[in-house]
Amino acid sequence: MPDDGDILDFRSDTITRPSAGMRQAMARAEVGDDVFGEDPTVRRLEQRAAELCGREAALLVPSGTMANLIGLALHCQRGDEVILERRTHSFSHEVGGGAALFGILFHPLESADGRLLPEQVEEAIRPVDVHQPRTRLVVVENSINLAGGLLYPFELLRRLRQLTRQRGLGLHLDGARIFNAAVASGVEPATWAAQVDTLSFCLSKGLGCPVGSLFVGDREQVDQARWLRKMLGGGMRQAGIIAAAGLYALEHNIARLAEDHARARELAAGLRQCLDERFRVQPVETNMVLIHTDSAATTETTLASWRRAGVLALAPSPTTIRLVTHLDIPAAGARQAVERISRATREQG
Ligand SMILES: Cc1ncc(COP(=O)(O)O)c(C=O)c1O
CATH class of the missing domain: 3.90.1150.10 (Aspartate Aminotransferase, domain 1)
Structure with a gap:
């Protein structure tokens, strides 16, 4: 060997390990206590992330798992149900956190290639019936990790958006690798983000940061996400050190x-x-x-x-x-x- x-x-x-340039940016970061809302570098990163996604606001969280968990908890009450494909990371690889911590039921569907089809979702939505849990949310992933990095086709997402709107369901996108999806498909992150209620993306994967993910949505959703982050123990203090790596990555590591x-x-x-x-x-x-x-x-x-x-x-x-x-x-x-x-x-x- x-x-x-x-x-x-x-x-x-x-x-991936942080590059020399990223480490320099981290070392120079201006910081403050982010739980007090006083870290200027975190604020800049959150603004930049929101801008790139064409949405009102974003929140820095420690991991993609926490970002997805916040998405589940934001859309569902205890006993509500979320529909997703069985290979979706938040069902298969996130320790069942939505069920364990927030009492959310998972309704996993199986497709040929990890891509959740609107027809399948339509069939799986529960009728309004006193015997059944309420379907509240659909989660999709782009790119789909456990399907080998396949793209979720934009047209499918658009159709899913129509369906979830018609049926009053939330739509959360696990965009851990949304920049890979954007670069590969030529469809901008903001175009993907416009089709969903909330999304998450990771800094710590292809973008090369040591840690960090962003939860993105409307201002009100992100304000609520801040409470959930604190509840989950994800409030960070001088997190500007991490945010500086994120800003560096968004500038240098997407193309x-x-x-x-x-x-x-x-x-x-x-x-x-x-x-x-x-x-x-x-x-x-x-x-x-x-x-x-x-x-x-x-x-x-x-x-x-x-x-x-x-x-x-x-x-x-x-x-x-x-x-x-x-x-x-x-x-x-x-x-x-x-x-x-x-x-x-x-x-x-
Ligand atoms: C698609 C997807 N979503 C979420 C995550 C979770 O990210 P983290 O490891 O930061 O919790 C991963 C991690 O591999 C992932 O591939």
Whole structure:
């Protein structure tokens, strides 16, 4: 196995470390007590985030999980129900927080590719009936992490918006990677954001920050979100240090996401050439390559062999392998990974 410095780590875009420029911005940040509303850098970040999303206000929170949880709690009372696709992060990977902390029921639906269809939602909305919980909210994700970074098509979102409006439901967008979606689709974040009631996005993924997410919506929603953040223990004091990283990322690290997408495509093309029929490499839409395998055993031995060759990936399920490109993957990283994997495959075969 190559030494640490030579390992190509495609496990996630969350592993990126703040760059020298970002660290300088953090070191220089003007700060105050943000729970008192006195941190000027946090205020600037929140304003910038709201502006980029074309919405009235935004709130800095510690994580994407907290931003989504605030979204659930804002739209639902105890005993209310939220409809989402089963691969949606807030259902599958956020510890059931909406149920545990706010008594919200999850109504997970299954689609072919993680994209929630308006027809499915319509069917799943509960009738107004004294025996049933009330459907209050629909959550969608863009891009869809557990579906391999697939985009949620804009037209689908528009139709979902029509439906949720007609039926009096809230619509929350988990836009943890909304900038990847925007760069890949050419549809601006504000255009996506105009179709939903609330959204969240993460600074700590492809944008390369050490921590932080934004909850975005109307002024009134964000005022309420501030209470919920405090209730959840997410009120932060001199958070300008973190906000400075966010401002830096919003200025420097959005357009370059196109490079991550190009590297993911390059990686997928190379892997299609060198992997055998036990593997199916899904078409790439953003910064993830998802490979479907024929068995859990194949997944396990493959990950171990790649690890020995100096390429790290993750298995989001027993029969899928995911590689994520990000700002700490060098320009030649995709080519090098394919070379290493080809060599490891030849040596095994
Ligand atoms: C789509 C999506 N939403 C939310 C989150 C949660 O973010 P955090 O890890 O900051 O809680 C993640 C994290 O991977 C994610 O991929």
